Amino acid sequence: WTDFQHDYMNTLPDMNRLGEYYATNEEYIRKxxxxxxxxxxHGFSMMSCGHIAEMNTSAIYIVGAQEPGIARSMGLKTRATFEEALADAKKKFVGEAPNILALPQTFKLAAVHLCMKDPSQDCMDEYGNHPCCG
Structure with missing residues (x-):
């Protein structure tokens, strides 16, 4: 835990050198x-998602967070409603014609799998199983 509490451990590249240690630490594996x-x-996996998003977006909004301070501490923008988030993003980042990816159930249900609008282009099999779900 203390590895993350320093000014020099801010990004995934900073932390990457510790990945092998955390992944093979016997105490952590036992737990x-x-x-x-x-x-x-797991933490490195989460950091990589955030790092990729940070490299490719102007801002990431979390809407309706019960404890918004946690999201803000990770550099995310918090708003109470989707309408507030959209208004803020239009004003500060994207203008009047934004491209939006909204994942309303992301932190409430099992993993979200994004699919193509046209089912014939989807990577699911005929039973609706996504390849990464087995």
Missing amino acids: YRFTNAFHPF
Whole structure:
């Protein structure tokens, strides 16, 4: 935990050198296997998602957060409603014709899998199974 509490550990490249240590630490592996802890590399997985988003977006908004300070501490913008977030984004970043990806159930349900609008272009099989779900 203390590795993350310094000014020099701000981005995924900063933290990447510790990935092998966390992924192979016996204590963390035991906690993952037997005490319902996250996998030791989970934090790095989450950081990589955030790092990629940060490199390719002007802003990321979290709407309706119950504890918005947590989201703000990660550099996200928080707003109470989608309308407020959209108005702020239009004013500061995207203008009047934005491209929007809204994932309303992302943190409430199982993993979200984005699919093509045209089902014939979708990567799911005939039973609706996404390849990464087995």
